[in-house]
Amino acid sequence: MSIATATVNRAHRLRRRPVGGLSDGDLELVEEAIPELVDGQALVRTLVLSIDPTCRLWMSDMRGYMPPVPLGDVMRGLGVGQVLASRRADLPEGALVAGWTGWQEYVVADDTQLEAPFTVLPDPLPAPPAAFLGALGHTGVTAYIGIDLGRVQAGDTVVISAAAGAVGSIAGQLAKGRGARVVGIAGGPDKCRHVVETLGFDACVDHRADDWREQLDAATPDGIDVDFENVGGAVMDHILMRINLGARVVLCGMISQYDAAGAQSEWAGQVNIGQLIMRRATIQGFLVLDFADRFEEAITHLAGLLAEGKLHYDETALDGLENVPVAVTQMFGGANTGKLVVQVAEPA
Amino acid sequence: MSIATATVNRAHRLRRRPVGGLSDGDLELVEEAIPELVDGQALVRTLVLSIDPTCRLWMSDMRGYMPPVPLGDVMRGLGVGQVLASRRADLPEGALVAGWTGWQEYVVADDTQLEAPFTVLPDPLPAPPAAFLGALGHTGVTAYIGIDLGRVQAGDTVVISAAAGAVGSIAGQLAKGRGARVVGIAGGPDKCRHVVETLGFDACVDHRADDWREQLDAATPDGIDVDFENVGGAVMDHILMRINLGARVVLCGMISQYDAAGAQSEWAGQVNIGQLIMRRATIQGFLVLDFADRFEEAITHLAGLLAEGKLHYDETALDGLENVPVAVTQMFGGANTGKLVVQVAEPA
Numbered sequence: 001m002s003i004a005t006a007t008v009n010r011a012h013r014l015r016r017r018p019v020g021g022l023s024d025g026d027l028e029l030v031e032e033a034i035p036e037l038v039d040g041q042a043l044v045r046t047l048v049l050s051i052d053p054t055c056r057l058w059m060s061d062m063r064g065y066m067p068p069v070p071l072g073d074v075m076r077g078l079g080v081g082q083v084l085a086s087r088r089a090d091l092p093e094g095a096l097v098a099g100w101t102g103w104q105e106y107v108v109a110d111d112t113q114l115e116a117p118f119t120v121l122p123d124p125l126p127a128p129p130a131a132f133l134g135a136l137g138h139t140g141v142t143a144y145i146g147i148d149l150g151r152v153q154a155g156d157t158v159v160i161s162a163a164a165g166a167v168g169s170i171a172g173q174l175a176k177g178r179g180a181r182v183v184g185i186a187g188g189p190d191k192c193r194h195v196v197e198t199l200g201f202d203a204c205v206d207h208r209a210d211d212w213r214e215q216l217d218a219a220t221p222d223g224i225d226v227d228f229e230n231v232g233g234a235v236m237d238h239i240l241m242r243i244n245l246g247a248r249v250v251l252c253g254m255i256s257q258y259d260a261a262g263a264q265s266e267w268a269g270q271v272n273i274g275q276l277i278m279r280r281a282t283i284q285g286f287l288v289l290d291f292a293d294r295f296e297e298a299i300t301h302l303a304g305l306l307a308e309g310k311l312h313y314d315e316t317a318l319d320g321l322e323n324v325p326v327a328v329t330q331m332f333g334g335a336n337t338g339k340l341v342v343q344v345a346e347p348a
Numbered sequence: 349m350s351i352a353t354a355t356v357n358r359a360h361r362l363r364r365r366p367v368g369g370l371s372d373g374d375l376e377l378v379e380e381a382i383p384e385l386v387d388g389q390a391l392v393r394t395l396v397l398s399i400d401p402t403c404r405l406w407m408s409d410m411r412g413y414m415p416p417v418p419l420g421d422v423m424r425g426l427g428v429g430q431v432l433a434s435r436r437a438d439l440p441e442g443a444l445v446a447g448w449t450g451w452q453e454y455v456v457a458d459d460t461q462l463e464a465p466f467t468v469l470p471d472p473l474p475a476p477p478a479a480f481l482g483a484l485g486h487t488g489v490t491a492y493i494g495i496d497l498g499r500v501q502a503g504d505t506v507v508i509s510a511a512a513g514a515v516g517s518i519a520g521q522l523a524k525g526r527g528a529r530v531v532g533i534a535g536g537p538d539k540c541r542h543v544v545e546t547l548g549f550d551a552c553v554d555h556r557a558d559d560w561r562e563q564l565d566a567a568t569p570d571g572i573d574v575d576f577e578n579v580g581g582a583v584m585d586h587i588l589m590r591i592n593l594g595a596r597v598v599l600c601g602m603i604s605q606y607d608a609a610g611a612q613s614e615w616a617g618q619v620n621i622g623q624l625i626m627r628r629a630t631i632q633g634f635l636v637l638d639f640a641d642r643f644e645e646a647i648t649h650l651a652g653l654l655a656e657g658k659l660h661y662d663e664t665a666l667d668g669l670e671n672v673p674v675a676v677t678q679m680f681g682g683a684n685t686g687k688l689v690v691q692v693a694e695p696a
Binding site for chain 1: 599605617622
């Protein structure tokens, strides 16, 4: 295979830890020479980048689940890429791969760097490359694992926040598949309509409406058995007041709080946990990274549903590496439906 | 056996739901005629009453684990009593019993009332009657179950709030028995000294000291694996910032918040749960009432330790039914060490 070798990389480097939302100057888009490959290295060209809420935590210096991105480093991120040149056998030239590309056009995948593993994607691809960052990637697996940890069963009332988002949209459909009553929470009437009409949830609460509490109460007349929690804040607080005996809260994210993860080592993820005692309920924090041994099971299940037309997935795509900061800001403003990605290049 | 039959009862009736701490007039001590017994009833004389933080929840109208005590009713409470007269076979005259006496001198135990079961205590008693409300009663069993749910194992760092209290003091000793490093949290230097020197905890943090955060950090250099949580509030918040990967928080109580359980249906049990995700940790609310099938196992274990001199237990006793409100106020002020009881009468 003959692919022209690139010599110049463009990368978003973290220059400053954001205070509140991402601001101009927190990231700097730089042009840099790409070093010559040595044995054990491959050059991967980024095709599409995954934009995930967790990026906001990596930019902060809070006590997270991974070390903060050091100031000056290329911003951490997942993507799908294509091997452009290779001096390592496991990453053949031309192969499509998923992994830690970082927010840049090219990455040198060095087999001595444990933190930058890439997985070669199947050939031919059963879905567009971006799906391997979404429904068939880490967000789909997150949904699958969370619904499993929540022990969702027929007859349960399951509440899913960020229901129109990458994880929530899949989680809700999986919960429906188990026979649960599924209530989404999303921002605005359009998203709510989409969650019910297209994704098939039983109801959706618009958390931007003044009467969201009443909407949530009305949508959960029998209380709440499982909360697949992606958002935190006041809505989660209200959910906790409505949990049933033995309820399971699977805590996947708290996106409403991440912009508070600024220069401090804490964030404002305050909720009222009193009802956990009254209802003998559990909050379990989880991260998909811990379930590597179940990725194959999860992706096989999700790919099966997709092939049968039983899983709907949405994608919001922006074009161009330079638009990554715009995408991040849109995500925290709730502008995306489904998986948010940035298209960086087309496969050769 | 010949015991004079009583004709007049004295009882604390709930007249008003407290706002903040218990105030004069919330409870009224009344004198009332004791009705004649009919078949299926026994008259139980209260010997000693258990004063537990949970009483504050029962006085409120929040969404608790039991219905609120209706205004006008005798206040709910556990106690040890003696059967004074009986027209039911399972409660023989003279027997010592433990159960729902309520905050009163006499209770008619009616076998049609499911909510008022009594257990006949062993004869002879292996410990003073009040122990059956403490180390060998519901508080001891609570400690036993909580340490078990927390899956405490050798090498763990276990933090126990209200460490000098009825539950915490037992829980800490059980955790020590499993080989854990046990750090108590208590109010004031005297209690802290007691927790370390007499109860054998490895360290104790004085939450009334200005530097309690630094004390807690210094006492948990390897982070926190298990939090046996009885208190909630700012201390719990700080504990949650120090939890380790896979930490277990067993949520037994949140005494710091109960006085907020006033006329509203919520209380201010706000803590920052963000680290639950980062540390893949769990908060599990539990109530000893759910573990009736393990009471015998727990009490056998605790009685064995007691008989071997391997379990220290403390009691703070006030005298006289009229002093129940004083005891409640002292408890929320942190005045008691170990199990708090009110002595009402001597056994015949």
